[in-house]
Amino acid sequence: MNKNKHIVVGIIGLGSRGFSITQMIAKMKDVEIKYVCDTYEDRTEAAQASVFRLAGYKPQIVTDYKYILADEEVQAVLILTSWETHIKIAIDAMVSGKYAGMEVGGAYDINDCFLLVEAYEKTGIPCMMLENCCYGKYELMIKNMVDKGILGEIVHCSGGYMHDLREEIAYGKENRHYRLRNYISRNCDNYPTHELGPIAKLLKINNGNLMLSIYSISSKSKGLSHYLNEKKKDDLELCNTVFKQGDIITSVIKCQNGETITLTLDTTLPRFYSRGFSVSGTKGRYQEDGNLIFLDDKHCKFHFLSRIFYNNASLYLRRYMHPIWKRFKKEGVKGGHGGMDYLVLRAFLESVRDRTDTPIDVYDSASWMAITALSEKSILIDAPVPIPDFTKGKWKSKKTSEGRYSLD
Amino acid sequence: MNKNKHIVVGIIGLGSRGFSITQMIAKMKDVEIKYVCDTYEDRTEAAQASVFRLAGYKPQIVTDYKYILADEEVQAVLILTSWETHIKIAIDAMVSGKYAGMEVGGAYDINDCFLLVEAYEKTGIPCMMLENCCYGKYELMIKNMVDKGILGEIVHCSGGYMHDLREEIAYGKENRHYRLRNYISRNCDNYPTHELGPIAKLLKINNGNLMLSIYSISSKSKGLSHYLNEKKKDDLELCNTVFKQGDIITSVIKCQNGETITLTLDTTLPRFYSRGFSVSGTKGRYQEDGNLIFLDDKHCKFHFLSRIFYNNASLYLRRYMHPIWKRFKKEGVKGGHGGMDYLVLRAFLESVRDRTDTPIDVYDSASWMAITALSEKSILIDAPVPIPDFTKGKWKSKKTSEGRYSLD
Numbered sequence: 146m147n148k149n150k151h152i153v154v155g156i157i158g159l160g161s162r163g164f165s166i167t168q169m170i171a172k173m174k175d176v177e178i179k180y181v182c183d184t185y186e187d188r189t190e191a192a193q194a195s196v197f198r199l200a201g202y203k204p205q206i207v208t209d210y211k212y213i214l215a216d217e218e219v220q221a222v223l224i225l226t227s228w229e230t231h232i233k234i235a236i237d238a239m240v241s242g243k244y245a246g247m248e249v250g251g252a253y254d255i256n257d258c259f260l261l262v263e264a265y266e267k268t269g270i271p272c273m274m275l276e277n278c279c280y281g282k283y284e285l286m287i288k289n290m291v292d293k294g295i296l297g298e299i300v301h302c303s304g305g306y307m308h309d310l311r312e313e314i315a316y317g318k319e320n321r322h323y324r325l326r327n328y329i330s331r332n333c334d335n336y337p338t339h340e341l342g343p344i345a346k347l348l349k350i351n352n353g354n355l356m357l358s359i360y361s362i363s364s365k366s367k368g369l370s371h372y373l374n375e376k377k378k379d380d381l382e383l384c385n386t387v388f389k390q391g392d393i394i395t396s397v398i399k400c401q402n403g404e405t406i407t408l409t410l411d412t413t414l415p416r417f418y419s420r421g422f423s424v425s426g427t428k429g430r431y432q433e434d435g436n437l438i439f440l441d442d443k444h445c446k447f448h449f450l451s452r453i454f455y456n457n458a459s460l461y462l463r464r465y466m467h468p469i470w471k472r473f474k475k476e477g478v479k480g481g482h483g484g485m486d487y488l489v490l491r492a493f494l495e496s497v498r499d500r501t502d503t504p505i506d507v508y509d510s511a512s513w514m515a516i517t518a519l520s521e522k523s524i525l526i527d528a529p530v531p532i533p534d535f536t537k538g539k540w541k542s543k544k545t546s547e548g549r550y551s552l553d
Numbered sequence: 554m555n556k557n558k559h560i561v562v563g564i565i566g567l568g569s570r571g572f573s574i575t576q577m578i579a580k581m582k583d584v585e586i587k588y589v590c591d592t593y594e595d596r597t598e599a600a601q602a603s604v605f606r607l608a609g610y611k612p613q614i615v616t617d618y619k620y621i622l623a624d625e626e627v628q629a630v631l632i633l634t635s636w637e638t639h640i641k642i643a644i645d646a647m648v649s650g651k652y653a654g655m656e657v658g659g660a661y662d663i664n665d666c667f668l669l670v671e672a673y674e675k676t677g678i679p680c681m682m683l684e685n686c687c688y689g690k691y692e693l694m695i696k697n698m699v700d701k702g703i704l705g706e707i708v709h710c711s712g713g714y715m716h717d718l719r720e721e722i723a724y725g726k727e728n729r730h731y732r733l734r735n736y737i738s739r740n741c742d743n744y745p746t747h748e749l750g751p752i753a754k755l756l757k758i759n760n761g762n763l764m765l766s767i768y769s770i771s772s773k774s775k776g777l778s779h780y781l782n783e784k785k786k787d788d789l790e791l792c793n794t795v796f797k798q799g800d801i802i803t804s805v806i807k808c809q810n811g812e813t814i815t816l817t818l819d820t821t822l823p824r825f826y827s828r829g830f831s832v833s834g835t836k837g838r839y840q841e842d843g844n845l846i847f848l849d850d851k852h853c854k855f856h857f858l859s860r861i862f863y864n865n866a867s868l869y870l871r872r873y874m875h876p877i878w879k880r881f882k883k884e885g886v887k888g889g890h891g892g893m894d895y896l897v898l899r900a901f902l903e904s905v906r907d908r909t910d911t912p913i914d915v916y917d918s919a920s921w922m923a924i925t926a927l928s929e930k931s932i933l934i935d936a937p938v939p940i941p942d943f944t945k946g947k948w949k950s951k952k953t954s955e956g957r958y959s960l961d
Contacts, residue, residue, distance in 0.1 A: 158890040174811070297779060300772040300822065301801040309856055360768050360937070364708040365811025371705060371773035371835040393833060395805050395815050403773025407803050407815070414708065415849035416838045425801060427779040430824045434842035436860060441823035448717055451825035452844060455863045527937060 152498045155180035155213035155243075156204075157234060158226030159188040160322065160355035162248060166225055167192045168367045169480050169490060171199040176494055178204045180213045185321065210234060214241035221497040223275070227323035228335070231256045232514070235272050236264040244503070245272040246493040247510065249338050251517025255533065258511040259517070262535050265507035273493050273503035276342035278420060279552055280488035283458065284343040285467035287424055287431045290553070291347055295440070295465070297428030302348065304340025304422045304433075305409030312370040314413065315383065328390040332363050332409045333521035335390070340420040341408055342505070346552040347424065348404055350541040351508045351536050355401040360529035361390030361520035368413030386507060388413075396520050398532070401540075408516070469550060492550030493506060504550045511535045560906045563588035563621035563651075565642060566611075566634030567596040568730065570656060573598045574633055577898060579607040584902055586612045588621045593729065602846065618642055622649035629654060629905040631683070635731035636743070639760030640665040640922070643680050644672040650912070653680040654901040655918065657746050659925025663941065666919040666926070670943050673915035681901050681911035682918035684750035686828060687960055688896035691866065692751040693875035695832055695839045696960070697890050699755055703848070703873070710756065712748025713817030713828045719780040722793065723881075736798040740771050741929035742818045743798070746921045749816055750913070753831065754960040756812055759916045759944050760951040763809040768937035769928035776821030796821075804928050806940070809948075817922070833916040839866060877958060884903030900958030912958045919943045 156167050156178055163183070170176050181192040181204045189206040195205045204254075214237055221244035224234045228250035235245035244541055252258050263470060265272050278284055292298055301531060310324065317325025327335055331415065350356050366388045374401045392413045409421055423432040429440040436458045447454065478545040480487025496503040512535050523530045545553040564575050564586055570593070578584050589600040589612045597614040623646055629652035632642045634656035644652035660666050673680050675928050679762055698704055718732065725733025735743055756762050774796045781792045800821045806814040817829055831840040837848040844866045845859060855862065863940055874882075881892060890894025903913040920943050931938045942948065953961040 298775050298776050300799075301803075301819075309853070315612070358935075360770070360805070362768070362807055363811050364804045364813040367708050367811075367835050391708075391813075393813060395709075395813060397770045397803050397805060399770055403775075405770050405772040405799075405801060405803060407817075409815075411709075411833065414833050414835060414838065415853060416833065416847050416856065417843075417845060417852070417862070418857045419859060425822050425824065426818065427775050427822060430822065432842060434840060434845075434859075435825075435863065437825060437842075439824050444825070445717070445823060449826045450825065451827060451842075452864060454825070455843065456860060527766075529935060539881050 149549040151178045152494050153179050153218050153220050155182060155219050155222045157182045157210045157213065157222055157224050159183040163225035164192055164195070165481055166200060166223060166490065168195055169487060171196040179216065179219055180205050180207055182207045182210050182213060184208055184385060196528050200534060214238060214243060215370060219243055224248060228327065229235065229253065229323065232261050236260060239264040239268045239270040239272055242270055244270060244497045247272065249274065249336065252514040253518060255515055255518045257379045258491055258515045258535065262511050263506055264430050271496065271503045272507040272510055273505045274338065274513060275489050275493060276338045276505055277482055277485040277489040278339045279342045279346055279505060280485040280492070281343065282470055283387065283433065284422060286462055286465050286468055288343065288347050289466050289467040290425070291424065295429060296424060296426030296431070299348065299404060299426045300423060301405050301425040302344040302423060303407040304344050304420055305411060306336045306339040307409060307411040307419045307421055309415055310412040311369060314343060314369060314375055315377050328369065329386060330389055331521060333366050333517050333526055334361060334390055334396055334408060335517055336410060337408055337516035338382065340422050341513050343422065343511065344406055345513060348400060350400070351512060351539065351540045352545065352553060355534055355540050356512060357399045357401055358525055358529045358531050359396050359398045359516060359519050361394055361523040365523050366391050368392045394520060397514070424476055446507040469476045488550065495549065501548060502546055504529040504546055504552045506527045508536045560584045560629050560902050561587050561626050563590060563627050563630045563631055565590045565618045565621065565632050567591040567600045570767040571633035572600055572696065573831055573889055574604070574631060574898065576603055576607060577895060579604040579960060582601060587624065587627055588613050588615050590618050590621060592616055621833060622646060622651060627651055632656060634736065637661065637731065640669050644668060647676045647678040647680055650676065650678055652905045655680065655682050657682065657684055657744065658922065659743050659745055660922040661926060663923055663926045666923045666943065670915055670919050679911045680915040680918055681902060682746065682896050682914045682921060684746045684913055685890055685893040685897040686747045686878065687750045687754055687913060688893040688900070689751065690878055690891060691841065692830060693878055694870055694873050696755050697749065697875040698873050699832065699947045702830060703837060704816060704834030707756065707832060707834045709813050709833040710752040710831060711815040712752050712828055713742045714747040715817060715819040715824060715827045715829055717823055718820040719777060722777060723781055723785050736777065736796050737794060738797055739929060740797045740799055740932055742769060742802045742804055742816060742923050743925055744818060745816055745924035748830050749921050750922060751830065753917065753921060756808060758808070759920060760953065761948065761949045763942055763948050764920060764940040765807045765809055766937045766939050767804050767924060767927050767931055769804040769931040770954045771803055771932050772801040774799050776800045801926060804924070896958065903957065909956055910953055910954055911955060912960045916944045
């Protein structure tokens, strides 16, 4: 063991996202990446070489994550694999006594979410979805404003993952990317936690509030086939593939405390990227599209003039930037996606170091991931479906976390 | 009869909207307002005086619209009354052989929508909802772009009526406004046709396409009571009133041709006005919030940079302004709400003059108004409800209209 490193981790899954997270962690002086794991040899070698280049040591290469779990020195694993395997590996990690940090994804079966919670409750080992958007600069500023009461009582939020991924999906065979097979075989909100994560934290879901039910509908599926027939004409197999995944999935969620949430998945059509975040309260509103803050006291006379206020939300950063971000700016913003990748990793890794709960816990992770399986079911049966209370009533009296990265 | 006037109308309902429409019509040289009708005397007198001031003649004052319907010279009535009476008066008008132009609103009972259609089918007299947003500059530009295939195949649209009406509702007693009683006694999307009207026309609903089902959810109701307790503290009765109407109603609609529609009603919270119009296609997208056009060919390299493109939609007016608007600009834009009020009135009145079908017909009006009753039911039973086919199959082979104001 490297004596200067406090935190020893294994990294499982080294696709494009896994590789970039490996690089980010390699630069952290207090973390040792003891293992890099993938079933593809070229990926493990590239990751090992990259860590050596950045940090001067070589992680061990393994192709089976169970070797990592068998090493008592490893305190945590980062699960950056394809969506299908997140929960299984996380459960195995907890059972082996290792903190589980899972990349963003959704569940395939609601029972897997129960198993995830069960593993935590049996072992007491934390499991955290690494939902970076919970640490987005604007998401946290709005959360800060909500916590201070600036927007009044919150009654509705919206958000989604609206990101043109046609190229990534269309070249899924070439890039060994799991999205392709998912878009062929399923129809659901396959990526709900942008922006459900930040919304759930803001609405205190599982911590005084609950999600109760979801209803989802799917548009027809036209984006990918149109794209393929324009840009990848020679891939006849794919051009003739029927994609089950609708282009736009819209889900509406009801909460225990009377709020509603609208979620959108929009990943196979041309568009500007947006997480479509909006928060509506009795005193004001934020919306990402237009980057607008409306405060009743201040803007009520101008309510027909949204266009001249576009981007006014940036002016509020000075006053309402979240303490996590203030500190981050002082210490030097680093890492991908504007810094939020770094923050979510530190939130996880410092919990590992301090042996504390993680700011996004297993109940958050399970209930957010459940949305994928439940949206699939709702689309199939064309009816709203209940969202289980994974906390079994503990949401009424959850202990609020207080760490440096707390989102409570 | 005034010999220079080709079109003779009666105006029923002279609240704030009715009064302003009366003024707009009074200025039209080819239209005679033979009657102004309201149950409140001060309103009829003000309207009569206003017509005299603007046009030099005095319409007759009546308090019962049946007097208007009994006058053979009257060709059409404009129904600008409270929502509750739109359909009844429209049916009476058609039965009396007079074109019915109804202000925007929603149905209270799905059966009323069937009765509206039945009255048209029995009499052959057209009935048109005066949905001004169908003639909005941007709505028509986007429709034009869609018709030209610029956005590709359309798979999803969204829109809504997002307008802070707290003051109007809170002072409903003082202003004799019907919204107040509706917000106390109902919970539904009470104003769906902004922006369902333009969306339905764009998706060719009832003309090759159909709306199939709707599911609606309601947020809690907090906006009005918060507002009243801040701004109208001395109105104890109202401060203690429980409003059934949720602050935000979200509805999702499925269409025959596979498109989905998201509708939002957001009228009791502070916010910038928006109709939240968006249109997603396989080649591009428009969204009102940010006033953004994204064209795959042109913007794909900049898809993370929405903020620097805010308001770029205005640049497309030059190339894609709808022919209706080009003509309107040439002839001189006039009338309220940026011109669209004038356009929708002319669309109706010129149909009356020419004895042709109206560009928004009874099937459009019935199916759009039905959304209110169906959303109320869906919220109540927490399930999706089917949307009837008011055309009874005629949507498959509807004759496309071709007038100056055609929206087909």
